[in-house]
Amino acid sequence: MENEEGTAIPSEPQTKATEKVNEVIDGKIDWRGRPARRGKHGGVNTCWFILVSFGLENVASLSLAVNLITYFTVTMHIDLADASNALTNYMGTSYIISVAIAVFADTFIGRYKSVLLSAAVELLGLLLLTMQAHKPGLKPPPCNIFDPTAHCHRIEGGDAALLFSALYLVAIGSAGIKASLPVHCADQFDDTDPKEAVQMSSFFNWLLLSLCVGGAISLTLLVWVQNNKGWDKGFAVSTGSMFLAFVVFLVGVPWYRIPVVRGKNALLEIGQVYVAAFRNRKLILPGNPEELYEISRMKGSAEAEEFVPHRDQFRFLDKAAIPAPTDPPAEGGDNQPPQAWKFYRVTQVEHAKTVLGMLPIFGCAIFMSTCLAQLQTFSIQQGTTMDTRILGDHVKLPPATLPIIPISFMIIIIPLYDRVFVPFARRITGHRTGITYLQRIGVGLVLSCLSMATAALVETKRKKVAESHGMLDAIPVLQPLPISCLWLSLQYFIFGIADMFTYVGLLEFFYSQAPTPLKSVSISFLWCSMSVGYFLSTILVQVVNAATKNNTRSGGWLHGNNINRNHLNLFYWLLCVLSFLNFLNYLFWANWYKYRPQDKDDPSEDEKV
Template sequence: MNQRTPVIMNLMEKDVFVEGKVDWKGRAATKNKHGGMRAAVIVVATFAFENMANLALAVNLVFYFNTVMHYDIADAANHLTNFMGTSYILSILMAVLADTYIGRFRTVLIAAFIEFLGLSLLTLQAHYPKFKPPLCNIFLPTSHCEKLSGSNAVMLFSAIYLLAVGGAGVKAALPSHGADQFEEKDPKEAAQMSTFFNWLLLGVASGGCISLTFFVWVQDNKGFDYGFGLSMIAMFLGGVTIICGLPWYRIYVVQGSSAITEIIQVYVAAIRNSNLQLPEDPSELHEIPMDKEAALHEEFLPHRDVYRCLDKAAIRSDNTVPSGPWKLCRVTQVENAKILLAMVPVFLCSIIMTLCLAQLQTFSVQQGVTMDIKLTKSFNMPPASLPIIPVAFLVILVPIYDQILVPLLRKFTGIPTGITYLQRIGVGLLLSSFSMAIAGIMEVKRKDVARDHNMLDAVPVLQPLPISVFWLSFQYFVFGIADMFTYVGLLEFFYSQAPKSIKSISSCFLWSSMAMGYFLSGIMVKIVNHATKRGTKSGGWLAGNNINRNHLELFYWLLAILSLINFIVYLFVAMRYKYRPQTLDAEHEHEVHQLRTLKPSMEAL
C-alpha cells in the first residue's frame, strides 16, 4: 500500500454515512449500523400501541358522551368529530415543530407523554362519580337527563384535547421518523420504504384489532374507567417501545430554518417580480452553482415547465447586486413550491372520503346499538367493535397485497410499488362511494325490520331489533378495502413527492384532509338537519335520539353521490399531475467524480 491508500479508504468509508442523519449520540449515522427494517419495525410497533390506545375511543366515545355524559346523539357525534378533526389539524403545527425546531424523534416522545397525560385524566373522570352527571337513562322518552356542565365539562374537554395534541404529534412525526430509516436514492432501501408504509397500516390494524375487541368489551362490560385505563397502559408501552429503538435509529437533523418560510418566500418574490419578463432559457434563472463548497448538502431540482408564474421568483433583477430571499429564490426552492401546489388538488379530493369514515365511527355505531349483538347465547358483541371487520380484514389483506399482489403487478407495470400512488388512491375513493351506497341499503333493511315488528320507538338497550348487527359488516368490509388503498397511497404519495426538509409536514396533508373531513362532517350534519327540518317530524333527517325515526339512509346515499362526483373530479386531477423529478445532490455528484478520478489508483492497488 502507498500513501494514497488512506485517502481511498476514507472515501469508501464515507459512502456508508447517511447524509443529514445522526445516531442518538449525535454521531453520523451509518447504513450498516443504523436504520433499515430493524429500526422501522420498532416504529411500526409504536404506532400499533398508539392505535391500540386510541381506536377504541374513536368508535366508543359517542356512546360515552351519549349515555354517560348525556349529550344528544348529534351533539355527541359532533363532539367526537371535532376532537378528531382538531387532532388532525394540529398535526400541521406539530410537523412544523418536528421538521424545523424539535426534531421528529423528540416530537414523538413529547407527544406520547401528552397523550398519556390526557388518557390518565380521562380515566380519572370516568372512575369517580363526582366528576360525572347524575345517573340517568338517556333512552327513556320521559327522562330529562342532566348534561355534563361546569368544571366537570372543563375536565372532560381538557382530557380530550390533550389527547388531540398528543395524537397530532405522534401522527405528524412518527411515520416520517420511520421513513427516515431508509434512503430514497438507494433502490433497495426505496423498495423497503414502500414495504414500511404497508407494514405501518398492518401495525395500525393489528393494534386496532385488540382495541376494537378487548378494549371496547371492557368499556362496555366492566366500565369506561377500566377501558380508558387499558388505553393509558397501551400508550405507556408505546412510549417505552419507541425509546427502546434508540441504538438503531437514523435521526434526521433539523436544519434550523423553516421550509414553510422558504415556500412563502417563493410566492412573495413571484408577486414582487410580477412585472419582470421571464427568460426564454430557464438556465438563466437563479441557482447556486453545484460545484461550490457552500452548495454541498443542498438539494437541487431541475426546472420544470409548469406553473411558470412562480418562475418569476427566480429572476435576477440586477445581476451585479444579490437580492434578498424575499425577492430572489433558487430554482430548487421554486420547484419545491410547485410540487406542494400540485399536491393541493389531490389533497382536496381526499377530504370527502374522511367525511364518509366519520359516519362509520358515529352513526353506524348508533345503528349497531339498536340491533342484535349476540355472537353466542352468552356473549354479546359490543356495537362499537363493528370496525373490527375491516380492520381484521386488513391484517390478512396487507401482507397478501405487499408480498404477493405488488410483486405480481410489478412484473406487468414495471413500477416498484405495483401501481402508481395516484392509481392506488383512486381505487380507494371509488370504493368509498360503494361503501356509502351499501350503508344506505342496510339502513333501509334495518328500519324495515323495526317497522314490521312495531319497534320504531323501542329502547335499544332494553329491546334490540331482531336483526343481526353483522348486516352492517358489508359497508365496513368495503370501506376497509378502500382504507388500504387510499390512506396508505396518500401517505406514500405525500412523503415521496415532498422536499426532504418538510417530510413530516408533507405527511400532514393526509392528516389535514382527515381533519377537514371530520369538521365537514359536523357542519354537514347541521346543514342537512336544517335543510330537511320542514319535511320531517323529528326536525331533520338526523335530529333527535331515535335513530329509527330518522332518515339516515338518505344521508348515506347523499354521501355516496358526493363521493362519486369527487372520484370523477379526482380522475381529471390525477391525469394532469406530473410526478416529482429526481433530486440532484451536489455532494453525491462531487463524491462520484472523486471516485471516478481515483479509479485507476484503486485498480493499481
C-alpha cells in the same frame, strides 16, 4: 493471503462489505450527536421499535374514535347530533394539529424528541379521562337517555371542561405521534442504497399493518372492557398501552438514525416564493428558462445543494426566480444566496410548484374522511339498536367492535398485497409499487362511494324491520330490533378495503412527491385532509338538519336521539352521490397531475434494484 508480517489481508469483497457496514450516513446522527453508521443505526431491525410503538398507540386511541360516541350519549347525556359533532371535532383537531407539530419538530427539536413529548401529552390526557370516568362526582348521575320520560342532566360546567380538556390533550399528543413517528421510521432507511430502497418501498404497507394489529386489539379487548367492566377500566387499559408505547420507543433510541435539524421552516419558504412571485408579477419572463436565477453547482462546496430541473408548469411562479431590476447584482454572481421575499432559486420555485400541484389531490382526499366519520358515529348508533348476539346467545358483539371485520381482513391482505400482488404487478406495469400512487387512491375513492351506498341500503332495511315490528320508539338497551348488527359489517368491510388503498396511496404520494425539505410535513398532508374531512362532516350534519327541519316530523334528518325516527338512510344516499362527484373531480386532477421528474417510476431503475 498474508502480508510480510504474517497478518491476514482481507479479500477485496470483504473489505468493501466491511466499509459498507461502517459507512457514515450523510445528514444523520445518533442520539448523542455522533455520525450515524450503516449496520449500527437504522434499518429494518430498528424500525420494529417504531412500528410496535405505533401499534400500541393505536391500541390506546382507536377505541376512543369508535366508542366515544357511546360515552358521550350514554354516560355524559349529550344529544346524538351534538355528540357526533363533538367526536368529529375531536378527531379533526387531532389530525390538523399534526401539520403544526411537524413544522415545529423539523425546525426546532427533531422528530424523535417530538414523538417522546407527544407521547407524554397523550398519556396525561388519558390519565385525566380515567380519573373523570372513575369519580362519580365528575360526571352526570346515571340516567336512561332512551327513555322519553326521563330527564337526564347533560354534562356541563367544570366537568365538561375537564372532559374536553382531557380529550384535546389526547388529540394533541396523538397528532404529534402521527406527524413525527411515520417519517421518523422512514428516516431509518437510505433511499440511495438499493437494498434499503426496496425495504423502504414496503415500509408504508407495514406501517398500516401495525395500525391494523393495534386496532384489532383496541376494537376487541378495550371496547369489551369499556362496555362490560366500566369506562374507567377501559381508559386505564388505554393509559397502560400508551405508557408501554412510550417505553418501547424509548428503548430503541440508541439505534435510531436521526436527521440533523437545520432550523429552516420549509413551509415558510414555500410561502415566501408565492409572495415573491406576486411582488414580481409585472416582470417579464425570459424566453429561455436557463436565464432564471439559480445557484451554480460548486464542486467541493461545504454544503451540497439540491437541484430540481425547471418545468413548464405554473409559469407565473417563475417570476419568483427573476431578480428585480432595482436589485444590484451580488458580488460573486449566481453563487450568492437569494434575497428573502424578493427572488429565489429555480429549485425553490419548483418546490413551490410541486406543493401547489399536490393541492387538488389533497382536496379530493378530504371527502373520504367525511364518509369515514359517519362510520365512527352514526353507524355505531345503528348498532346499538340491533341484535348484537353472534354464535347463538353465547357471545355479544359490541357495535363499536364492528370495524374488527375489515381490520381482520386487512391484517391478512396487506402482507399478501405487499409480497404477492406488488411483485406480480411490477413485472406487468414496470412501476416500483405495482400500480401508481394515483391509481391506488382512485380505487379507494370508488370503494368509499360503494360503502356509502351499502350503508344506505342497510339502514333502509333496518328501518323497515323497526316499522314492521312496531318498534320505531323502542328503547335499544331494553328492546333491540330483531335484525343482526352483522348487516353493518358490509359497509365496514367495503370501506376497510377502500382505506387500505387510499390510506397507503396517499402516504406514498405525499412522501414521494414532496420536496426534500418537506418530507416530514408531507406526511401531515394526509392527516390534514382527514382533519378537514371530519370538520366537513360536522358542517354537513348541521346543514342537512337545517335544510330538512321543516320537512320531517323529527326536526331534521339527523335530529334527536331516536335514530329509528331519523332519516339516516337519506343522509347516506347524499354521501354516496357526493362521493361519486368527488371521484369524477379526482379523475380530472389525477389525469392532469405530472409526477416530479426524479420521482417517476422508471422500469429500468426497477431492474437495477
